[in-house]
Amino acid sequence: MFTVERAGENRLDIALSGKLDSDDMKRALDELVEKADGIKNGQMLFDVIEYRLPSLAAIAIEFSRLPSMLLFIRQFRKAAVLTDKEWIGKISELEGALIPGLDIKAFGHDQRQQAETWLNSDSA
Secondary structure (H helix, E strand, O other): OEEEEEOOOOEEEEEEEEOOOHHHHHHHHHHHHHHOOOOOOEEEEEEEEEEOOOOHHHHHHHHHOHHHHHHHHOOEEEEEEEOOOHHHHHHHHHHHHHOOOOEEEEEOHHHHHHHHHHHHOOOO
């Protein structure tokens, strides 16, 4: 399952649960781009409920859309990741260190309020 909700003028709330196949990945990427239309200096809140690696076909779809995903990412300056898996948090924050202009910070599911506060703060 992958859902994307526009939560205000410059924010997307994204929930991820389970394993994505190639059709799921196509829908997810299309929905991300569609719902991000017009966002500048945006924020994302990822809720990783249950994560399983996507299928190889899904990963191939993601790589095939890399140019459009790079344009998508430039619309955002902050992303908070809610997860109870420490390794997902560490990988998310590493990804943020590799993407110029995007700060990613991980929080536990019980820290949603702290994540919201951080997203809305001016500090990175």
